[in-house]
Amino acid sequence: MVDSVEVSGLVKSYGPLRAVDGIDFSVRPGEVFSFLGPNGAGKTTTVEILEGLRKRSGGDVRVLGLDPWHELDRLRTRIGVTPQDFHFFPKLTPREAIQLYARLFDVRPDVAELLAHVELADKADDHYDVLSGGQRQKLGVALALVNDPELCFLDEPTTGLDPRARRSIWEVIRRLRSEGRTVFLTTHYLDEAEQLADRISIINLGKIVATGRPDEIITRYGRHDRLRIVGDPGLAGHLGPLGFTVQEVPNGVEIELGSKAEALRALEAVSASGLRWDSFSTRRETLEDVFLRLVGRIDEGMLRIGGRENGGAP
């Protein structure tokens, strides 16, 4: 099956600045593909080139087999786009907005169903300018679906939304995926990409630094899992000679694990040492850790709330 998006050697320059610097990637049909990067990394420039809104400086781009800049007339009926920071006509209602798009695309969607699909049925007749940020973004998603697109571009659809509104948009994205649509999701939220995406590309300074499934990226670029023991700092002196890679941390020690068996051995060694220990937990590197290592910085708002830790006590 032909890839929904094929990008090869894509370049976008603004004078001497290369906003996108020779990137390659592809998006498979039916997957949620997330384009992840800090502010100014080149995400929106890339997605706007894919949408046919911006002309590329070099390289080759095919979206559903078409050149988006030169064949936008044919492409626009097959794609749906929710742009970053979506705005619409302030005095139109969601119902009227969908009806307008339906007339422009010459299609007859079930307006009520579409509104229900994005959880906007109860706001169908409110003017756009009184909708909340989340409701506006949902309208953006609804408009992207009017023409029943094969491929949806969602450019930072949850930026600036409260957690509840974000989760609501996530549900919509999951529904799109379950309907078999391809979703190109641009985001700078790490948890969003990890939760929703089948595959991720991380872009930084116009270059792609990693591509793959989230767990693949963590495995490929992350460090080993770590066992943390809260207890006597003297545990480090006891475990080190036994062959463990151990590091003193506040209130205890942290042991790098090469395998699950090593975790059991370490716990047995701690227990046999006779030294005091209060609790233990394992910690796996997250996408956030990997992202930080690859990109070198995390912008405000990118950090996830809470980690994934499993633990126990004696």
Next chain:
Amino acid sequence: MNPRRILAYFPAFAKGYLRNPLGLFFSLIFPIILILIFGAVFSNTGSSAAPLAVQNLDHTTPASQAFLAALNRTGAVSMSFVPASAGNLSQYLAANSLSSGLVLPAGFSSDVANRTPVRLVVYTNPSSGAEAGLVQGAVQGAAAASNLALAHGTEVILPVGVNVGSSSFKYIDYLVPGLIGFSVLVSPMFSMVNISSTWKRDKLFRQLALTPLTRSEWLTATIIWYILLAFLSAVLLVGVGRGLFGAEVTITWLSLPFLLLAPVLFVALGLLAGSVSSTPESAGVIGNIITFPMMFLSGTFFPVSLFPAWLVPVARVLPLYYVISGLNAAMIFNDPATVYANALVVLLVAAVFALLATRVFRWRED
């Protein structure tokens, strides 16, 4: 261009406009408020004085002096005297950028005394429709008064060169076309400056670029809306002017070129101003710089003939001047030649701005 898509987009644009109280106020309500204010203030002041260059070749004979005194009493003209040595008055007017002149021929007094018909040549500039009407009306009035006083009612003094349909014009007659011009300027200009800059900032044009609607279809639907507004505004202003202040103006087919072309012109100009601006704030400033001089210097509230001579050339470079002059010629004087001349200017200017606007205005980025 697909009419179906134009028809699809048009109601959405219209709804957005009609639901915005500010836009509606400036388009339809504000001109009505202005006509009520200006109409109430100036409704009893009669005609405004138009400058008139008088060449009295009959020197200072009593009859010519009496005639000029009668002309002065009309209050419609402000006379300046050109000596006989200045030669041909028509050439003098052209050389001095004057629009109106009157020649009292040699032998005027003796002809009047002998009841021999005497022809007064009245020069008026067709492009200054308001001033021409005032001058011709005043000369006719003075001739009638003089015929009565000097020749006991015999029509001895015969002004020539009168080619207007009405001989008596009031301030309100000029105000109605002026405010129609105001309306067709302000509504599309302010709106398009705002739309083209804020929609660019909010990426609404890009949003539309992702639908099958094309730029030309969007522009056509927008222009149709402002043409409808222009007609609606014209009907309202003529209704209020006639109904409340007795204005003698009518919307004839001669008015149509201006109600059709002026919205095109000012939509294009507003789009151009908004498109070249980097922010809505700078667009607002540019829009005001363009709009306000045009609003006050094009004969909107007072005929250009009342302006000081140095200001008249300024008025004549403003597109709205030709819209209002044309509307005056169409609605007051029923003067097709002046209508066509002004309509041609408006057409050419509209074409130039439309061409520039379509070159600058982009939905997608290179």
